[in-house]
Amino acid sequence: MTRADREDVPRPDARLHFGVFFQGVNHWTIWSDPASGSQIDPASFLRVARTAERGLFDAFFLGDGLRLRESGGGIHELDVAGRPDSITQLSALAAATGRIGLVSTSNTTFNEPGDLARRLAGLDLLSGGRAGWNVVTTHNAWTGENFRRGGYLDHADRYRRAEEFLAAARAVWDGWADGAVAESAAARSWSVPGAVGRVRSRGAHVDVDLAPTLPRSAQGHPVIFQAGDSGEGRDFAARHADVIFSAHGTDFDDALAFAEDVRRRLRAAGRAEDALRILPGTEIVIGATEKEAEEKARWVRHEQVTPAVALGIASRLWGIDLSDRDADGPLPAEDPVAVRDTGTFGTRWVEDPWPVVAAWRARAGANGWSLRETVIELGPQHGHVGTPAGLAEKFARFARHGAVDGFNITPYLIPDGLDDIVDLLVPELQERGVYRTGYTGTTLREHLELPPVA
DSSP states (O other), X not given: OOHHHHHHSSOTTOOOEEEEEEOSSOXXXXXXXXXXXXXXXXXXXXXXXXHHHHTTOSEEEEOOOSSOOEETTXXXXXXXXXXXXXXXXXHHHHHHOSSOEEEEEEESSSSOHHHHHHHHHHHHHHTTSOEEEEEEOOOOHHHHTTSTTOSOOOHHHHHHHHHHHHHHHHHHHTSXXXXXXXXXXXXXXXXXXXXXXXXXXXXXXXXXXXXXOSOOBTTXXXXXXXXXXXXXXXXXXXXXXXXXXXXXXXXXXXXXXXXXXXXHHHHHTTOOTTSSEEOOEEOEEEOSSHHHHHHXXXXXXXXXXXXXXXXXXXXXXXXXXXXXXXXXXXXXXXXXXXXXXOSSTTSOSSSOHHHHHHHHHHHHHHHTOOHHHHHHHXXXXXXXXXXXXHHHHHHHXXXXXXXXXXXXXXXXXXXXXXXXXXXXXXXXXXXTTOSOSSOOOSSHHHHTTOOOOO
């Protein structure tokens, strides 16, 4: 970058941070193509994590689910499922990797803070300070039916509980003073008297009274990720999170608007603008030429949106069961209907379906598209398509203008979907000085260039 170029951008020295998002239940990771491997074999998790570590990624981000998703009263059979608890899986990966961060998606609505804080602290210690916690909430009775108290929290209360939960967890992690273990075998006791403090935290949703059982890790606390996109979710992240995971990473202007909104909320919370890393989720498709990349992206989209997937997405949009329709036939003639949001997979993915249905009908009619072709072209999607050099220039602009701090990448194939990114894109980014050439620390907090925990 020339001196003139540096003066034109607000963050000329910005560096991108990459994570890999190994999803929990989903139907977007292609499983039906011969090029796809096992989605649940432990070897696949290890292959993805080691490839990401070879590519100097910050983190391996593991999605999780407390209950299988349902559609129309039955199990959503298109989902990938059958995976271990995220902390269990990440603990196994901790022993098989050396640097990459390990982020668990763990729920605050249906866990207890003392227990979850202890399990996350265990992962942090076992990994040498590489643990992260994606703090998520659930407000629906559908998931709550798996638990004794059921789905009893409305949208606002779930964040109040999460706030109390996180405060209690942090108190547990701070329960042992540094140097709590006696350094001499001649000491009168194994732990220094008074070095292990009792944690008492009582609120409207959380009641904790315990003595922590584990010391702090090399990074002090697990790194806190947060993925809520509502106003409450963004405020929660601005007050408490180290990383925010969003859906605002495809269009530059949309990403920059999101980042500026988050920075406003950080200032309002009394935090520095650079206290929070912004890592949108994305999919990346790479080709040797732009034409090849576009052709590959069309193949990916075609494989993701099978006939059954297309009917499922259309059913959610229209609010009616379309599973018996022909996906290669026309769009439904019926008007969409109002559907109560129960939190299941079968509920719609837009609040007002009327304008979306109208747009679909207009585009399908003009192009002669079938229902499946319409979903492939217009349904939910996000990501980046291009050559390694073109994508590197694009991502450098995103980072240097403050639209993102990096990306949390969902591979469309498991376990080999990161290979092109690591082998082709990362060197182009390194050549432009926008990506690390080696790990400079050992903890996830150091990878993300976050300040130490006080």
